Amino acid sequence: QYKVQSGDTLWDIAKTHQVSVASLKQWNNIKSADTLKTGKTLRIGNLPKNFSEDEAEALQKIGYRVQNGDSLSVIAERYNVNVADIREWNNLSSNNAVIKTGQQLTLFISES
Structure with a gap:
């Protein structure tokens, strides 16, 4: 997981975590028109579908x-x-x- 900081872009976050912007959008249900909000927690990577958020953490x-x-x-x-x-x-x-x-x-x- 990653908590969005002021000034972050999807491109910067994707590059830092060595993933594609498209994957980052998919994992977090982000549409092209959506804005990235400071403080939002993003999922980096697919997690097993049968895991709760607590288990995923x-x-x-x-x-x-x-x-x-x-x-x-x-x-x-x-x-x-x-x-x-x-x-x-x-x-x-x-x-x-x-x-x-x-x-x-x-x-x-x-x-x-």
């Missing part, structure tokens, strides 16, 4: 670089998350779920 967003021999199921087991969630967070459909060594993935893991 207990998650930590991490970047994971795919290692030789990794698969989505190996990564999911290592971080105690679902393969389907990894696909969703990284816009991987079941058709293009092949991952490559060195590829950067976003994961949301429990902080506890």
